[in-house]
Amino acid sequence: MMNGKHTLAVFSLLATAIFIILWLKNSTYLPNVKNNGFKRKWIENLVVLEKEKNISSAFARFPGTHSGYNFLATKDPFVLVKFSEDLNPKDTFTLNLPKINASYNPNILVVDSFNVLVALPNSALSFTISLDSEKIDSVRLQSDIFTRFSKMRNSSAIVRALTKDQTRQSFKKIDLKSGEVIKEASIVENDKSYMGFDSDGILQFDPIRNLFIYVQYYRNEVHCFDTSLNLIYKSNTIDTISTNSAVYTKLEKFDSQKVTSSAARLIVNRECIVDSKNGVYFILSNLRSDDATNSDFRENNTLDIYKIDDGMYLGSFTIPKRNSTYFLSATIDSSHLLVLNKGNLAKYRIDYSKLLQIMAK
Template sequence: MKQKTILLVTILPILIIVGLWSLSEMKASRDNGFQRKKSYLLLAPSHILQCSQPIKEVAAITNSFAYITTLSPGQIIVTDHNGIEKQVMRLNVDSIDFQETAIDFPDAYIIGGNKLTVYKCNLETQTSQKLHPPGPMLTRIASLGNGKFVFRQFKNGIRDQVFTRYNVRSNSFHSSKLLPQSFNDGGVITDGMLHYDSVTNRILYVYFRRGVFECLDTALNLLSSYKTIDTFSTFQNTSARIKQRYSFLSFTSHDPAKFINYSSCCADGLLYVFSMARADNEKPEYLSKNMPIDVYAIKNGKYLGSFYLPMIAHEKIQSLKVLGNLLIAVYYTQVGYYKIPSFS
């Protein structure tokens, strides 16, 4: 009897582990009801830029250079299109908790979101001007050019975020609009990425937790809503927690963040989306090392095809930027330079 008990105690944990592993494998391999066009498979980087500190994003790509920001406020790494470092700029800005950088050469705009601050910096003279727009904190920005921006930010009296238009020259806001869906949760469930495409003159909002992107005009009117190719048309986080301490509110999600669209960018009338959703014609082990980039036409939301970018040193893409057939992907401490196929 003792031997049977010892044997059962020994085997039971192994059976539990095997069962959990089998369950996770079943979930990972479960079909999601869509397929990707894999006309273009895995792309290899033409160059990898190694950095000594974490990279934030590619602020801009011009005809000659790429401007890459780090987590140090005001620091910009300038490379050519082949990934060769040309210069490291250190603009005169204060330390800020949250920053986004937009470049409209020769000007760079460094925007602090927690305590709303805008630095207008001249990249040629490296001088800066500090502005304090009247308004609460922001979480996303998109540059329309010529010192005009669209922000996603909080608004007094509303437990959610709105889109607003801001003009640096007048240091003023001109309009604000709520998203079509609001949950009074500080914008946690509806969080996403904000872009502007100059070719179609459209503002895009790509949801993180839902397979949908919205198209707006520059007056912030919703023009159309398009589905991505996956089947996740509803929000994958369904609730958020609101905490109040004294006069301050904080918002957190009840559920672990489940990303559908992890990162995105737009250029020349096309939207590029790094999707976390597995297609039925993809194997989980392939996606553990490679990341699908889905391409859509902004004018009608049509899915045009996909290609894959590799992880580098086990790092996945944090952000990306495209100009022509050049795609620059920011990982964590590395930046990959890719030549991508034409989808036009």
């Protein structure tokens, strides 16, 4: 049995814990609990579910689409599966890469039917793998550690990498045959805080217009630039989060240093899907608009549509979440939106006639 002193100590600890919880609740900004100060233009019946299939929960992302086939990739080990238009698996490929550190978090991109490009951000390495002959060519990129990677149709790529002094990040155009840096540009203004991680984002390529779209995770900013790293425009997503500063802490262990976030960040934009053929991109938003109920937002993925040419907002639509979670990855195949959920693959038909009418206004 506890004596009086022990009982008092327990109650004191409980009171302190309750105080901390209430303080955190009142002092922390919780998105979507209150209104976020913007409304959406909802496009009714824009997408229709055509087909879905249960698949292995090991699949993590769409690494690419080519010649009517879509590829899905596992995270570890590196396995690619080619799917047909009716969502049936056709071929399986295991990428026999040299032994690498799992923390490299590889970006896997399907180049064409027989070659896969694997880029390792934390090692500045890229591998080109032939799926039919299993030949592997490797190139060390003449760049520091990069955080984003997107390939063009030729033998070049754009990376977002740390500068030599490691104070910020810049965009670099790199020759994938030699690994040489062809050109470098900042693109994102005032990107000097916390080594550029404050403005981390999603990098996508439009192969028809030869334009890159860079959508920031933590702010409502979009940068569009060409293959020569010339800024075409800077625009904003429709939400109101223009400032969302990070709080980072340096951790020192033995002879190494690591910079990590010491406070939770509010993610504004979760994903970006480019539809080159129809000149639009879709952004998976993490913010509820004032004209959506909390339950609707919790149960659905909300996608906002923007024009590639100028970043103009066109409208929004929703697709259901699976098990109350956001989808893992998505891609455009002709007039369809393919969505990967954990253990599920869904195919939605997009009514582009409605979009064309909106774009013509």
